[in-house]
Amino acid sequence: MATEQAIRLLQELLGPRLGLSKADLAAHGKSESYFPDMPPDAVAYPESTAEVQGIARICAAERVPVIGWGAGTSLEGHGLAVQGGVVVDFSRMNRVLDIRAADMDVEVEPGVTREALNEDLRATGLFFPVDPGANASLGGMAMTRASGTTTVRYGSMRDNVMGLEVVLADGRVIQTGSRARKSAAGYDLTALFLGSEGTLGLVTRLTLRLHGIPEATTAGICAFPDMNSAVAAVTETIQMGIPMARIEFADAATAQAFNAYAGTDMAAAPHLMVEFHGSPESAAQDAERFAEIVADHGASPFRWSAREEERRALWSMRHNGYYAILASRPGARAVVTDICVPISQLARAVEETQADIAASGIPGPILGHVGDGNFHAILLIDPERPEDLTEAKALSARMSERALRLGGTSTGEHGVGMGKTAFMRAEHGEGWDVMGELKKALDPLGIMNPGKLVPPTQ
Amino acid sequence: MATEQAIRLLQELLGPRLGLSKADLAAHGKSESYFPDMPPDAVAYPESTAEVQGIARICAAERVPVIGWGAGTSLEGHGLAVQGGVVVDFSRMNRVLDIRAADMDVEVEPGVTREALNEDLRATGLFFPVDPGANASLGGMAMTRASGTTTVRYGSMRDNVMGLEVVLADGRVIQTGSRARKSAAGYDLTALFLGSEGTLGLVTRLTLRLHGIPEATTAGICAFPDMNSAVAAVTETIQMGIPMARIEFADAATAQAFNAYAGTDMAAAPHLMVEFHGSPESAAQDAERFAEIVADHGASPFRWSAREEERRALWSMRHNGYYAILASRPGARAVVTDICVPISQLARAVEETQADIAASGIPGPILGHVGDGNFHAILLIDPERPEDLTEAKALSARMSERALRLGGTSTGEHGVGMGKTAFMRAEHGEGWDVMGELKKALDPLGIMNPGKLVPPTQ
Known part of the structure; x- marks a missing residue:
């Protein structure tokens, strides 16, 4: 055989x-x-x-x-x-191969995790900003075009991978991109492989863009009377040109899960968590200007700090959001949704989703990256109740349909994989066939991660 | 027939x-x-x-x-x-279809020029930042993955096109991307078409990302004793995290061409022209910090201004650089080169290129986008002397080889077209074949802009 x-x-x-x-x-x-x-x-x-x-x-x-x-x-x-x-x-391919501080780039093998890389970079004053929460491998992050809390400022993997080494389905090895900051030399193969989920080839090396660790960081949190005012505050901040390094939101249910998990005393209301990077003066000034904006939108006083331990506590709470929410229903498993819409549609998308979840029997706290219009409902299902999974999948499907109706996408950052293929036709139309044609050109035998991303072959 | x-x-x-x-x-x-x-x-x-x-x-x-x-x-x-x-x-497809100020995006037809778009946007407080110098069409800019003076801050077309409508070789019409700020929904078809130079399809509609017109802008110019000190000053500025909106350089020959063309009195030395965007305080502060850095690197006093007419004069001089250089040899035509290297290699690349040009009989002033490592020598040839063209092509070829040797690319922003196909094999290796395979998948008859970008078919 x-x-x-x-x-x-x-x-x-x-x-x-x-x-x-x-x-x-x-x-x-x-x-x-x-x-x-x-x-x-x-x-x-x-x-x-x-x-x-x-x-x-x-x-x-x-x-x-x-x-x-x-x-x-x-x-x-x-x-x-x-x-x-x-x-x-x-x-076992987890070496940081070459840190080039003068060019602010680094070459790594795909098994290096983002935390390991940032540990290695610490002495250089540089860091790799893409932060999906989990301590994912950089190869995996490239293959799903991952993003996360800092994408609003530093971009996603799309913006921070300069080049790749890829082993193709037939064993050829190619280098994509270069160490130049930009290029117009033909098709953007780097971008084609980013987000291809292993269906076109295996990444064996990555050249990543680095950023200077900011001189100063401020961060803080505040509560809003409703989603609309939170989103309006974010939109105004963006339009004022105040550069946010992170801007995350958590709904009332998530705030309550935080309280139960971490002993915090957050109000049962939508919250924004925000961070600013810059010089000590500019990071403080940005926080002060943000405080004025959120006050205009009815928020609770914006408590911010430049002290590292307070910032760490804030983001560790955010990063543990998934586990806090899981713990709120003991024994539950999660169906994690991941839609992204234009900012102008975000309040509507969240509110319709909350109403839909409330009408179901399933708990589903929401948190997300408000600066990008990307949010997640963590649908908590009882693994013993198959009807829970059915209901969660139906909720998730309605979220994807809602995102597409509002001009967005069925997956902001988690990728297609097994879970989102059902929405690719609605999202891309004949563009999905084009993806299948590209796949066939580079993997005619269909051996690279079959059953994912592209249309099923007959 | x-x-x-x-x-x-x-x-x-x-x-x-x-x-x-x-x-x-x-x-x-x-x-x-x-x-x-x-x-x-x-x-x-x-x-x-x-x-x-x-x-x-x-x-x-x-x-x-x-x-x-x-x-x-x-x-x-x-x-x-x-x-x-x-x-x-x-x-005739030159309509601005939909300005969505709240989402900071716009939908346009491909024939809209960047200047026409910015004219239309004026009342919104938003602008489209990609600025290749020429008043190119946005469809053309998408197809060459254009960039320019502001790319160091706002990115290239790669970063500012959110989605496309494309007519494929067989007449199918697809929509790529979405109005969401990010997506992980399958292959990045937008990025594949950007820079494809019309070899995969024709773009009929674009969704572009907009940016807020900065509250304040400062700009200025200074001269350096040599390229190395100019590049070192730029590297230090980047590493200090001072956000430059533009950072351009002109060599001594270009400065002399400016003097002859525009009646300026620039020293016969390498110059940097720089611009900062922000609040009135931050834009002034950035200029002051930059002034300190360049002084440490032996520059002439950095003269900067927040006054619009002075800034306009500076950038109009820069944008007329090509014509100023052309005028320095009456009757000449230009072979414009376009390499891009890692910043750490930029001074070396420029100096080796200057020496190579000096040893030839051909004038070749140099100017470029120092923040990206991208520069152009404008090789001035006498159209009556075929040996000039031969020599200019040989110089350009050596520049491309130099760029590749130093980890860069043979074209930073002008594209492959007719002029750079000879370097694609050296730059991409078997990756160039992959481009040919992708082309064949989407345009099996080879009717879309044949003779450009991909390997010739047998």
Whole structure:
């Protein structure tokens, strides 16, 4: 059989670095989300581009699926082996290869996590800003075009990956982009691979853009009477040109989950959490101007601080939001939604979603990145009640439809994976077919992460 | 014959809006650069997406080349009809369709020029920042992934186009992107079409990102003893986190050309021209901090101003740089080069290029976008002396090779077109084949702007 032959050849290539144990397969057959387990036939742990190339060649010859694996933090089941095959786990390709402080860029292997990179960068005064919350791998973040709390200021992976090394489905290795800050030299292959979810090739190296750690940071939080006033305050801040480094919101249900989880005493109302980067003067000035704006919109007094421990507490609360919400219904699993709309539609999208959730039997606190128009409802389901999952999926589907109706997208940052393919036709029309045609051009055998992102082949 | 049949059908579709006069063909067979004239067989002036779709269908059926045309300001011969065919001139699709101030975005047809758009936006307090110098059309700017003086702060077309409507080679019409600020919903088709130079489809509508006109602007100029000190000052400014809205440099030869053209009295030395955007306080503070940095690097006193007429004079001088340099050798034509390197390599790249130019018989003043590492030598050739063109092309080729050796790109912003295909193999390796494979997937007949960007088909 093809798979057995592939495994034999992969064992020759990788020796003990081909995992075949039940535990290994099971660990790489799970997702963070509600999808059923789908373990692969083998887990490869390459240590070099040449080994990844060898894996691709073997799998192409035997027509066995190849699925990339970073830190396993995807929320849309990107790493699940829908048709079996070989998961390529990049955890042993985790070196920071070259920090070039003068050019403010860095070259890394795909298994480096964002926290590990920032740890390595600390002495340089530089940092990598994309922050999806989870300590994801940079390869995985590239493949889902991840973003997060700082995207409003520093952009997403789209803006912070300058170039890639990619092993294609047939084993060719290409370099995309360059170390120049911009280029008009042909198709933007870097951008094509970013967000391609492993369906076009495996990333083996990344050149990332770095930013200077700001001299000063201020951050704070305040409560609003309703979503509309919170969004209006954000819009006004953007239009005044006050540069926010982060601007997050949490609804009343999320605030209550924070209180229960972290012992805070937040009002049961929508909140904004904001951060400013700059010189000590400008970061303080920005916070003061923001305080005036939110006061005009009926907010509670904006409490802000330039002290690191207070900022850390604020963002650690935000980053634990998912776990705080999970803990609010013991034993629950989460269906995490992820829509993004134009800012002018954000208050409406949140309010309609809240009403829809309230009418269902399912708790669904909301939090998100208000500066980008991106938010998540964390739908809490009882894993013992199949009707909960049905209802949560229906709520999520209505959210996606709502996002598209309002000019937005069915996934702001989590990607398509298993969970959003059902909305690709509505979102892209014939553009989805074009994606399928591009996929076919680069992966004619359909071995790269099959069952994800593109239209199913007949 | 196929072309005659296509013309007959296009006349039925467009009536008098199909140009066949010698003058019309000649006007659409020229470039701004040194390439020989290559007139098309016909010039179509569509007024709607449906008409563009009709043009594509007719040309696909008859296998006749289709070449998009914006304002004709390309420097790499993008619009030349290498194999004849139909030029699609978008000058009649020049409406600003929808300004959405609350979302800071706008929908336009491709024939709108950047100056016309900014004129329309004036009352909103918003502007579109990408500024390649020429008053190019926004469709053309999208197709070359244009950038310019403000890219260091606001990004290039890559960063400021949110979505496109594209007519494909077979007449299908797709919408890419959305009005959401970000998305992880599949392949980034917007980015794939940006910079594709009309080889994958024709853009019929664009959604663009807008920015708030800054409350205050300061700008100024100073001279440096050498390139190294100028670049070191820029690097330090970037690393200090001082946000520059523009940072341009001009070498000694360019300064002398400015003096002759505009009656200025600049020193025969490298200069930096810089602009800061912000509040009145921050824009003044940024200029003051910059003044201190450049003084440390041996610059002449940094003269800056917040007065609009002085700023206008400065940037109008910069924007006329090309014409000032052309005028310095009466009767000359220009071969404009366009390399981009990592900032750490910029001084070296400029100095090696200056030495190379000095050793040739050809004048070649240099100016560029120092914040991005992108610069242009304007090589002035006598059109009567074929050996000048040969020498200029050899100089340009050595610049491209130098850029690649230093980790950069052979074209920072002008695109591939006719002029840079020779360097695509060296720049992209097998990645260039991948571009060819993508092209073949979307344009199997090879009718979209043939002879540009991708590898020649056998």
